[in-house]
Amino acid sequence: MNKERAAAASFVVSLISSVGLIAWYFTGGGPRGEGILLGLALGGMGLGVVIWAVFLMHSPTETEERPPLAEDAERATGAPEVTRRTLLVRLLGAAGVALGGGIAVPALSLGPRPGQSLFKTAWTTGARLVDRDGNLVRAADIGLREVLTVFPEGHAGSADSQTLIVKVDPATLDLPEGRDDWTPEGLVAYSKICTHAGCPVGLYRSESHELLCPCHQSTFDVLKGAEPTFGPAARALPQLPLAIDENGYVVAQADFSEPVGPSFWNMT
């Protein structure tokens, strides 16, 4: 086919598609039609223009000189010099630095100082456990090998207090020292926030008693104090000491004994 005709045909396709695109919009639209018609409208025009440029335009190869970028050393005699005044230069420098600090300091308003917020959660001594909807949790509500996401009462949905509670056979537990009375009736609770990059540790493999983080596949052993067994997490999930109150509700004995979530420099 003659090149000029090919370009002309491309432009015609483009024109028809654009008209079609407008019609498509007014008759209800839809992404498929929009994509195809817009693609044809743009593509037809683009193809036509490229055919025109490549085959129908006379464009001889040209040579352009490339003068050196830098000035000749002899010609660069420079601008009139400022007399060097050491005192003024130093003072101007110092004032400049101070001004920079003055201008930058409002940036500190962007956020509070971390203070104790990374060390504490909403868990307190005697706080009753509730589920995501705020319903209180009884020891009897959780079946063996079941897992439930819980929060302290009054803080359902709280991001830093989210905790997983699992029921296991107490005889199989092999917890670090001093945690013997943290697990009434085989109920074990760990922070749900991964100690690696802070994702919610959402998956429980009940047959192997492992908690698995979906983000980077860190795996934690529920029976052994949530020590990491695989993946990039290096620290165990903090454990929440549990008790059962006189009404059968599960409560926390205290807040987590260490910061939850990803590690930071002054955490210990």
Next chain:
Amino acid sequence: MSGIHPVRWIDERVGAGHWARKALKKVFPDHWSFLLGEVALFAFVILLATGVFLTLFYRPDASQVIYDGPYAPLRGQEVSAAYESVMRLSFEVRAGLVMRQIHHWAALVFMASIVVHMLRVFFTGAFRKPREINWLVGIGLLLLALAMGFTGYSLPDDLLSGTGLRIAYSVLISIPFIGPYLAFLFFGGEFPTEGIISRLFVMHVMLFPALIIGAITTHLAILVRQKHAQFKGEGRTETNVVGKALWPSQVFKSVGLLLLIAAILAFMGGLIQINPIWSYGPFDPTTASAPAQPDWYVGWLEGALRLFPPVEFSVFGVTIASTFFPGVVIPGLAFGVMTMWPFIEARLTGDHDVHHLLDNPRDVPGRVALGVGALAFFIVLTLAGGNDVLALTFDLGVESVTNVLRIAIFVVPLLCAGIAYRVAKDLSAQAPGSMLSPPTTGGRR
């Protein structure tokens, strides 16, 4: 040119004629690989155009509302106003979804074309004096593009983007001494914060685009001032540029390229679903979905986090968190070496001359080996970023995939670099005269 009234009109008022005539005669060396940067530029133009449309519908608001739109599975659920506005844009605004999808695809193509353009510049030695300065501007553009990608990706406030933000927060917090302060300043408090959405929005639609436009302008101004580099060839020397004049053929070709890229992105945006936030659901700090995959250009960072062994230790009471090395040190080193490469290479080779003639990559086997090795490193990390997907696809355990990749990250880049070195050497030796060709007529300092 003259004789057309509007042109005359402008010329008589600002005297642009002389300048324009000169600009239109600018010579472009005719090589396909010189179009890669243009692809990036045009993808950015499409991002701006579609982005303005999206901005008119998006609400940077984290307050909770009840979704009652046409997408039945989410009806009645609490979502943020930001998420709701993107849902409305996708389901109720005519041509909204296609614009959103074109925008997202264009972002992926933008990043890809930047990377490929950078590889071209690297392998042909186009970063050497006097172009180190434009390499630095280019690195700035790469970082800004990454920042644009990350902030934009987080705006819909869906579950997947929320997970990305959370990981970024965790990495930030891991930096010794300043991490928690930086994270609290950036996020406005402990993650998750209500204010972060509007901050990301301002960065995404104002701060970063303005910086990118400034950097692109600088990039092109330097290009025009220095004139194009060119491949070696007949009649091409260090003191000339051989090619086609800007007007008319180059202008037509570039406009054609812009239209063709827009066409491809329109097809993709209309036909290939991307980032279906309705199936991810709204952000919820107590859930994460699996498998969760970020956009491709973040894959290597995600991979580093997944692959790095569980190492956390304490030096003089300062805890070095497990994400610090893979999340901060490795990317920092990678970008550091990348940024300084023109100066590192000049130091290593002792070559401080001006170069306007480009290398055929095979003639510099050492550079080829480094580039291919680095590329392999990034590719293995990117694969590691999808270790769960790989495990699922090939029906293997995630553990074994991870263990294999932990070895591959050392072996594969070295192997690839070695092979690349060998191949480049052989090709160079076989090519008649390429190694023996006279040293290019003296670079000036």
